[in-house]
Amino acid sequence: MNALMDDAQPVYLYDGTLEGMLTAVFEAFARREAPLNVAQEHCLQQSLLCSYIPILTDAEKAERVQVGVINKLGERAYDNIKQVFLSDDGEKGGVIVRYLLYTMRKGRGSCAHLANPAVNAFEEVLRQVSKEAHYMLQFVRFAQLRNGVYFSRIEPKASVVPLIMGHFAARFNVQPFMIYDARHGLSGVFDTERWWLVDARDIQVPEQTMVEDAFQSLWQTFYDTIAIEERRNPTCQRNFMPKRFWGTMCEQIPPQLRNLRPKTATPTQAAKQLAARNQTPHVLSA
Amino acid sequence: MELLDKLTILADAAKYDVACTSCGVNRAAVKGQLGAATSAGICHSFSADGRCITLLKILLSNVCSYDCAYCVNRRSNEVPRATFSARELAELTIGFYRRNYIEGLFLSSGVLKNPDYTTERMCEAIYLLREEYGFRGYIHAKAIPGTSPELLVRLGVLVDRVSLNIEFPSEKSLKLLAPEKAGASALKPMAFVRDGIRANYQDRRLSTVRRTRFVPAGQSTQMIIGASPESDYHILRLSASLYQRLELQRVFFSAYIPVNTNPLLPAPGAVPLLREHRLYQADWLMRFYGFDVNEIIDEEHPFLDPLIDPKCNWALNHIDQFPAEVNRVPYEMLLRIPGVGVRGAKRILCARRERSLRFEDLKRLGITLKRAKYFITCNGRFAKGVLFDPVSIYRELTAQAKRRRLKGAVDGQLSLFDAVAGEREAAFGVAVGMSGQAPRNMSPYGLQGNAVGSRQALPASGALAKVAP
Numbered sequence: 001m002n003a004l005m006d007d008a009q010p011v012y013l014y015d016g017t018l019e020g021m022l023t024a025v026f027e028a029f030a031r032r033e034a035p036l037n038v039a040q041e042h043c044l045q046q047s048l049l050c051s052y053i054p055i056l057t058d059a060e061k062a063e064r065v066q067v068g069v070i071n072k073l074g075e076r077a078y079d080n081i082k083q084v085f086l087s088d089d090g091e092k093g094g095v096i097v098r099y100l101l102y103t104m105r106k107g108r109g110s111c112a113h114l115a116n117p118a119v120n121a122f123e124e125v126l127r128q129v130s131k132e133a134h135y136m137l138q139f140v141r142f143a144q145l146r147n148g149v150y151f152s153r154i155e156p157k158a159s160v161v162p163l164i165m166g167h168f169a170a171r172f173n174v175q176p177f178m179i180y181d182a183r184h185g186l187s188g189v190f191d192t193e194r195w196w197l198v199d200a201r202d203i204q205v206p207e208q209t210m211v212e213d214a215f216q217s218l219w220q221t222f223y224d225t226i227a228i229e230e231r232r233n234p235t236c237q238r239n240f241m242p243k244r245f246w247g248t249m250c251e252q253i254p255p256q257l258r259n260l261r262p263k264t265a266t267p268t269q270a271a272k273q274l275a276a277r278n279q280t281p282h283v284l285s286a
Numbered sequence: 287m288e289l290l291d292k293l294t295i296l297a298d299a300a301k302y303d304v305a306c307t308s309c310g311v312n313r314a315a316v317k318g319q320l321g322a323a324t325s326a327g328i329c330h331s332f333s334a335d336g337r338c339i340t341l342l343k344i345l346l347s348n349v350c351s352y353d354c355a356y357c358v359n360r361r362s363n364e365v366p367r368a369t370f371s372a373r374e375l376a377e378l379t380i381g382f383y384r385r386n387y388i389e390g391l392f393l394s395s396g397v398l399k400n401p402d403y404t405t406e407r408m409c410e411a412i413y414l415l416r417e418e419y420g421f422r423g424y425i426h427a428k429a430i431p432g433t434s435p436e437l438l439v440r441l442g443v444l445v446d447r448v449s450l451n452i453e454f455p456s457e458k459s460l461k462l463l464a465p466e467k468a469g470a471s472a473l474k475p476m477a478f479v480r481d482g483i484r485a486n487y488q489d490r491r492l493s494t495v496r497r498t499r500f501v502p503a504g505q506s507t508q509m510i511i512g513a514s515p516e517s518d519y520h521i522l523r524l525s526a527s528l529y530q531r532l533e534l535q536r537v538f539f540s541a542y543i544p545v546n547t548n549p550l551l552p553a554p555g556a557v558p559l560l561r562e563h564r565l566y567q568a569d570w571l572m573r574f575y576g577f578d579v580n581e582i583i584d585e586e587h588p589f590l591d592p593l594i595d596p597k598c599n600w601a602l603n604h605i606d607q608f609p610a611e612v613n614r615v616p617y618e619m620l621l622r623i624p625g626v627g628v629r630g631a632k633r634i635l636c637a638r639r640e641r642s643l644r645f646e647d648l649k650r651l652g653i654t655l656k657r658a659k660y661f662i663t664c665n666g667r668f669a670k671g672v673l674f675d676p677v678s679i680y681r682e683l684t685a686q687a688k689r690r691r692l693k694g695a696v697d698g699q700l701s702l703f704d705a706v707a708g709e710r711e712a713a714f715g716v717a718v719g720m721s722g723q724a725p726r727n728m729s730p731y732g733l734q735g736n737a738v739g740s741r742q743a744l745p746a747s748g749a750l751a752k753v754a755p
């Protein structure tokens with residue numbers, strides 16, 4: 001190590017797991033230093049001006065951090081750390097470590113020191129992640145597949161599937177569903193009893209049912225009809241519902257691209273099919 | 287008729303209803319039943335007009351035996367008519383709900399035969415949805431004044447929210463524009479529902495077994511703005527008393543959109559969206575910021591200023607209560623600073639326990655200083671370049687609003703905007719054209735203008751004397 005590097009803050013390299021991140025926190029405390037960042041090994045353009053310290057994930061150290069945080073700052077604080085960990089922000093590692101270096105020293109009340117840069121940066125990432133999760137509660141669209149599963153594809157800016165599964169599993173407890181986060185290669189699966197996460201990339205899904213086609217066109221019709229022409233306000237619309245979500249929302253498909261198959265199934269027929277199918281899954285004929 | 291056609295007709299007929307919110311009630315999910323409700327509500331989409339879509343907002347039927355002058359569905363209009371069967375409506379709601387399109391149903395209807403008959407049909411449809419389909423999502427039903435109390439009770443136990451529309455801010459306008467409705471005022475059934483909610487609340491608190499809830503998300507109402515001559519003063523006083531006396535959760539305003547030509551109604555032209563927007567701002571001040579209606583508007587100035595929001599207006603009229611020292615003033619006063627919202631005020635409160643806040647800190651807390659900076663000090667100092675004088679503040683704030691409007695936001699009523707700007711500036715009299723100078727005794731608000739630059743000492747008001755440099 002040369003002289004230049006000696007007083008530079010190091011960058012920790014971890015394996016991308018929560019345990020790895022918590023181990024990095026452990027190391028920062030052990031070494032009494034604030035790393036510039038905790039970065040994922042393969043996601044990094046290394047720079048000559050930084051020193052890099054690889055962190056070996058250690059479940060025991062990670063657990064000690066978890067217990068320490070819960071004892072000192074409470075369950076809620078630990079949940080928040082997990083939530084920040086779900087962010088796509090490349091700086092999140094540094095943010096978490098600096099937050100803990102400050103709050104673990106100052107104690108429980110210090111989580112509310114919003115003007116402190118360490119706390120503030122943490123709160124900011126936390127807010128972004130919860131905002132993204134809330135967007136998903138709003139804009140997730142399920143489509144019913146031939147195999148009876150309600151399927152949704154999303155591309156959120158943070159890996160929020162674990163945060164939203166509980167919400168949907170509660171209200172949709174009568175239907176099996178799957179939320180596929182194409183950006184993070186992660187799926188949440190619910191089978192009407194419990195939900196779990198699976199790694200999933202480039203998954204192939206069965207076709208939609210005809211009932212689904214019918215409901216989508218009903219919804220598109222409703223969506224188009226309910227707008228008041230005299231009050232048209234695209235700026236406002238986009239502020240509330242950013243364009244990046246439109247790609248996975250069926251009502252945003254422009255009319256000319258919408259399903260052009262003849263609409264043989266009216267929703268009443270559709271409903272009958274639905275009822276029939278509910279008793280005997282997998283046998284709906286096209 | 288195909289369901290798709292019915293949906294088109296009945297959604298089109300419902301689109302002018304504004305009260306599309308799904309908030310006010312928590313209903314936990316139950317194993318084996320579809321749906322739940324969260325008290326904050328969730329918006330599932332936004333239509334091209336920028337309004338939130340959270341419920342399937344729909345009429346049961348647009349057949350109507352009344353002939354209200356302002357309404358598309360009036361019996362004398364020749365429009366296609368349709369009526370849902372209870373089953374169609376339930377299938378539609380469930381189908382949309384399962385796909386996460388909606389939080390639930392907002393059902394209203396034209397008057398089929400008479401109010402009781404209509405309410406019975408609505409109850410049937412909702413009963414089917416709740417009982418046979420086990421639906422636990424949000425339901426908002428519009429009740430028609432003149433419905434019998436027994437039916438209101440039946441409806442109230444099935445739904446989360448009931449709304450009875452008062453339609454117009456005065457009895458006189460209602461008589462003129464909706465003569466059939468004028469016979470039965472909305473206020474009586476509103477009071478009935480209020481009493482029901484109160485009694486039900488008591489019952490549930492005192493009983494150990496689970497009791498049916500009656501209108502758990504409370505009631506709301508709606509009135510049309512700009513189709514009748516009432517002033518903002520009148521409207522806001524009315525809504526204040528609706529909140530206080532009838533314990534309403536929400537009063538909605540709906541800018542009048544001409545759908546019929548009628549000599550009694552304003553000609554088609556600009557939709558008074560800006561006015562609606564200002565009324566909502568005033569409404570928020572009453573509901574969340576601890577303002578009394580008399581602080582927002584008075585008889586002498588019976589219309590809200592279109593150029594600045596009501597909070598700025600209040601602050602300028604009470605400039606003696608400013609500047610507010612963010613490190614000291616109590617929460618109630620933080621809420622009164624223009625540009626500081628409920629969240630901002632809470633964050634300031636939290637953050638200032640740890641350190642004394644500077645302007646950079648406020649920015650970090652996410653407080654936008656665009657308006658706030660004129661009304662606050664941090665440790666006795668104003669933000670750079672702020673001239674603490676109501677005349678110049680008014681000027682700056684209206685200039686901001688103009689720039690925003692020119693960018694094409696909100697309302698597109700440039701002409702009205704300019705007209706009022708001129709009027710208001712004229713009211714400033716000599717003040718016009720003297721920015722930068724130390725103002726003399728001529729503030730339009732009848733106060734001494736105090737020129738206080740960023741470097742000058744503050745007026746030594748009690749709370750601030752200590753921190754003034």
Ligand code: SF4
Pocket residue numbers: 350351352353354357358359360361395396397464
């Ligand atoms: S009662 Fe009046 S406002 Fe309501 S649908 Fe009939 S005509 Fe329209």
